[in-house]
Amino acid sequence: MEIEDLNIQDLVEFDAEGGLIRFAGQRSLIIDATAMGSLRKDLIEHFGVATARGILTRFGYVHGWRMAEALETHFKWDCDEDRQRAGGRIHMLEGMYCLQPGSLDPLSKEGRTLLNSYEAEQHIAHLGRSDATVCWTICGLTSGYLSRTLGQEIYVLEERCLGRGDAACHLLGRTREEWGDKRADELRFFHIEKLSGWLDASLHQITETLKGVEQKLRERMRMLSSVTPNIEEPLGMVARSVAMRRLIDLARRIAKVDSTILITGESGTGKERIARYVHEQSSRASGPFIAVNCGAITETLLESELFGHARGAFTGAVQNRPGLFEAANGGTLLLDEIGEVSHGMQIKLLRALQEREIRRVGENQSRPVNVRVIAATNRELTKDIVEGRFRKDLYYRLNVVELHVPSLRDRREDILPLARVLLTEAASRLKRPITGLSPRAADQILRYDWPGNVRELENAMERAVALARVSRTELADLPEEVRQALAIPIASGAVKALESVEKEYIMAVLDRNGGNQTLTAEQLDIGSATLYRKLKKYGVVRRGGAPAK
Template sequence: MPGRILIVEDEREMRAMLEKGLTRRGFTPRALASADEALALSAREDFDTVLTDLQMPGLNGLELCERIALNRPDIPVVVVTAFGSLETAVGAMRAGAYDFITKPVDLDALVFVLERAVQHRALREEVRRLRHVLGQEAGTRELLGKSPVMAQAYALIERVAEVDTTVLITGESGTGKEVTARTLHTQSRRRDKPFVAINCAAMPEPLLESELFGHVKGAFTGAQSARTGLFVQADGGTLFLDEVGEIPVGLQPKLLRALQERKVRPLGSNEEVDFDVRLVAATNRDLELAVEENRFREDLYYRLNVINIELPPLRSRGNDVLLLSQRFIEQYASRNGKRVVGLSPAAAQRLLLYGWPGNVRELQNCIERAVALTTFEQLTVEDLPERIRNYSSPRLIPEVADVSEMVTLEEVERRYIHRVLEAVGGSRTLAARILGVDRKTLYRKLERREEAPPKA
């Protein structure tokens, strides 16, 4: 990650060598001979990192570190010295240095340290910027994110919120489907009416039918009093059917009829009751595949999927991870009465690197745990769960030294298809979308290799 580097070195040959070497590596260096000049220039201009010699006439490297830490704490300082003792390193760190490197300088090692320092500063600035953004947006909406994929979702939500059209929200578990449903409700003309939610996977068919449609007294064993169903409870407002793909097949025709007729018949009753609701449904299942396998009625699927809002996984949302983290830090710090104000750059880097299979819900649990455990004002890497601290991005194609171990393009494609299918839980619709092909093309690729598609 190239950046602007302020070099402070009193030896002319060393200064020229550093300036030339870093320029070749893509950095933009500015070289000065004294710490006094560097202090004056850093007050007027912005640099990503300061690289300073330790032993210099006048103001030395340690004193320069201390001054920059006081006046420009946002700029990391890397100290170069010929005296590579532990005491010198400790002194540099105490003076505010970001890192320490010894002479003779190995250019590759120096570039590695400077890239880390530049990234450290960039992450610190991004965390600060996102905290500002969060402060501006506090209380304006439950959904949070600045990434392009979320901007598309926001635009669609705003377009459909004011109409009564049925919406199907899709996406992996933990991506915020219920939050999206509530946002649709609060931005609609029905906002002053009830928002009623039910998880369709949480109860057996008879109980789910009673919950949705209601029942009269004596309709079944244990029905000691009449109960109003959720369709009627939500009258005038929004009914949210979460995990709608789990509705039993036997109940699906009754749900379809209720949606078509805008009437429900409570269990045990001969009379129908009118209702007026805006229906929002959500699922993390591949409903198209469920239709093909006769596990979900096609006519009900099209009745639900009038408008589809697909929520992206957290791993595709870039710096939204940091924006959401800051929201959760403030939430749990306030709840626990702790002074925790943000993330350290190193912790932010680990959060950005991690794959988040559990999406926003997993991030929320991670931050809640970290806030509870930390003893600092910023969350550090040590506060994060072990799986996040030790996570490394998997290589799609491992490095091989032996030519005989290399594989064909066809084999690379086969492995990647299986990697994608595993990552999306076997959903061929989602896998095809990620791969940039249609479902039929994906089937053909699998069949050509005489492999059955993984079961969804």
């Protein structure tokens, strides 16, 4: 038989009743390329690159060896050279790669060139571009085939690789002696006896990493619990107020159901943290959580970012690239600032949510995705619908369940506990021995309205930690706008007498003005004599106008 006579119809036999497929006489399986790519990703992430490469190289080697045996048994060749060269065509018929026309044997000086490789494609799709060659299975496959055919150990390695960004994959095959020591670090992956050592090392590394993470989590929760007991695990959210407890309870319940969620609330309230909480409480917790700010990306780039693109789809698209929907497969995708998305992009998002599939830019093929989508916005989308800025059908698709995150001023019971938590976190991060807030600092934090919500409070606590001269933060360490805040009357808890509220407010204005009674009276729009009588009544001044001590 000649190489040109090999075709897929002669090589494949189907036994529908027996559930058998034979390729070149050997029982075979049809395995999805994406599934193999996912396996590769899992091996690398859980056991490390060395172990993954060793397993895939050995898998390919055995496959190639078995194929050589099958071709030797079932076909008669005109010469040994044809049998040797047949491996490349067989592997191409299997869908492993595409040979460059006229490409030579890997044992030749020029080597073998591949125009495409399923392995490089899947590596890029699941893990991105690599810094090293990635066609480990194909190298093992070719090595096993040639070793069985020639009766001596042949080691095939890549010189160039599509998975590394090269224009093509290039394979060279040599004996161990011919390779010498220059590629010894790669030749070790062909020896299965080393696999147990790599695996043991990987498992040990994983175990130690998990121990370290567990210890850090215990220390974090102990630190947070010492600051305030009203902490909601696992993300350290403070929930002393009724509004926040109600929100967390609803988030926990809806997390168990795989519904789309719309999270609303002012900027800085912690919408992403709530989204993460939903993810951690759901059945998708072991999958990825990916957040993207839709308002920070232009429409053209956003489509590519979310759905991915095909090579050549636009200038600069030099390779196939999966989008965030594919990257979040099996997990959760947070579309933050969803209200900023253009009408054209809203239509594409609606289709992705309805059909549970996406289409990369520049492709005609749809790809199924298994992703829970959570959207977040600080806009009033119902108002945007009326004004024609947001699609009603997309709104209803997103708003299966709405989680509204209250502003910090609407959960004032949480302000001080949350400030203490953020202060402790900042002190730990900046490695400063800050133990807490002074009474005056704590009181002023409660007076401020916090229009920037949790984000502003977090920044204020980090600033206070950075500026603190002693072991606790003082009033002077807080931002100026916080220091200048006046007392805010709050109708929560026990109702105060009007006279008591008036006293607190007058004293706050007087304190802000550094004790200047004339300026205070002017700002309160009362006479100086009236202010003096009130201060005297409060015991703040003595007879004659001197400040009380």
